[in-house]
Amino acid sequence: MKRRVFLKNTIATGAAVVAANAGLLTPTTVLADWNKDAFSAKSTGDALNSVFGSSATAASGDIKLKAPAIAENGAVTPVTVDATAMSGVESIAILASKNPVPLVCTYSFSGAALGYASTRIKMGETMNVIAVVKADGKLYQAEQEVKVTIGGCGG
Amino acid sequence: MSIKIRMRGKSKGGVAEVKALIKHPMESGVRMNKKTGKPFPAKFIDTVTVTVNGAAAVDSQWSGAVSANPYMAIKVNANSGDEVKLALTDNTGATGEASLKLK
Numbered sequence: 001m002k003r004r005v006f007l008k009n010t011i012a013t014g015a016a017v018v019a020a021n022a023g024l025l026t027p028t029t030v031l032a033d034w035n036k037d038a039f040s041a042k043s044t045g046d047a048l049n050s051v052f053g054s055s056a057t058a059a060s061g062d063i064k065l066k067a068p069a070i071a072e073n074g075a076v077t078p079v080t081v082d083a084t085a086m087s088g089v090e091s092i093a094i095l096a097s098k099n100p101v102p103l104v105c106t107y108s109f110s111g112a113a114l115g116y117a118s119t120r121i122k123m124g125e126t127m128n129v130i131a132v133v134k135a136d137g138k139l140y141q142a143e144q145e146v147k148v149t150i151g152g153c154g155g
Numbered sequence: 156m157s158i159k160i161r162m163r164g165k166s167k168g169g170v171a172e173v174k175a176l177i178k179h180p181m182e183s184g185v186r187m188n189k190k191t192g193k194p195f196p197a198k199f200i201d202t203v204t205v206t207v208n209g210a211a212a213v214d215s216q217w218s219g220a221v222s223a224n225p226y227m228a229i230k231v232n233a234n235s236g237d238e239v240k241l242a243l244t245d246n247t248g249a250t251g252e253a254s255l256k257l258k
Contacts, residue, residue, distance in 0.1 A: 034201045034202055034216055034246075035216055039216070039218045075222055075223070076222045076223075077222075078226075080228075084230065096220060099220055100185055101218055101219075101220065103218055103220075104217070104218055104220040104221060105215060105216065105217045105218065105220075105221055106215065106216045107213055107214070107215045107229070108213070108214045108215070109212065109213055109214075110211050110212060110213075110214070111207065111210045111211055111212045112207040112210065112212045112231040112232045112233055113205070113207075113212040113213045113229065113230070113231050113232075114170065114229075114230040114231060114232065116172075116228075116229060116230040117213075117215075117227070117228070117229055118226070118227065118228035118229075119221060119222075119225065119226065119227050119228075120221070120222040120225065120226050121220055121221055121222060122181075122183070122219075122220045122221070122222055
């Protein structure tokens with residue numbers, strides 16, 4: 001009986017220690033604050049302005065944007081942005097033009113990272129997926145229309 | 156409660172593709188609860204950081220428009236045996252962490 005209690009206690013304290021460690025180990029690098037302005041902007045232009053400080057983009061064939069032509073379920077649209085053919089890629093932003101908040105996600109790269117990001121996004125209706133890549137201080141853009149048969153943002 | 160993450164990664168010719176599957180509802184705060192007529196409260200992952208051998212590599216910010224149970228894949232210059240670590244936080248303050256030694 002005592003052995004049971006002992007075991008129970010050690011497991012409980014063990015879990016607590018693990019939790020404490022996890023707390024201590026969380027990001028050692030200082031995180032950039034979540035860009036609230038960009039993520040509440042209602043148009044793609046405004047969103048780009050607050051992410052990159054500019055919305056002037058040039059089309060580029062070096063960005064490989066992979067998204068389905070027809071998404072059966074808009075709630076899970078796979079999107080891949082491959083800018084590894086470009087040099088000096090600093091960051092990538094993925095936007096869905098007609099979503100209530102167009103900006104979906106941003107990735108900024110440093111150190112060992114390559115300009116590549118793959119994710120799955122929600123889309124409410126048929127619209128363009130836009131990938132904006134910042135390379136060597138300039139903005140480049142690629143976009144593709146995705147036809148959505150079932151929206152992914154409603155209840 | 157920490158957020159559950161499954162990670163996989165393999166290095167090939169000095170470049171590793173690291174994939175992660177995260178268990179999270181990703182509630183945008185826009186979706187309506189038809190029973191109450193009020194939106195479900197927002198709960199989505201907002202920041203994700205990836206480090207390679209302790210050095211920052213990818214710093215990512217998400218909105219609620221990333222799909223539920225998010226999948227993410229990135230590429231890094233790394234060799235097998237290098238340690239890739241992923242840390243994330245959601246807008247309610249919940250955190251999750253996972254690390255992986257590249258194959």
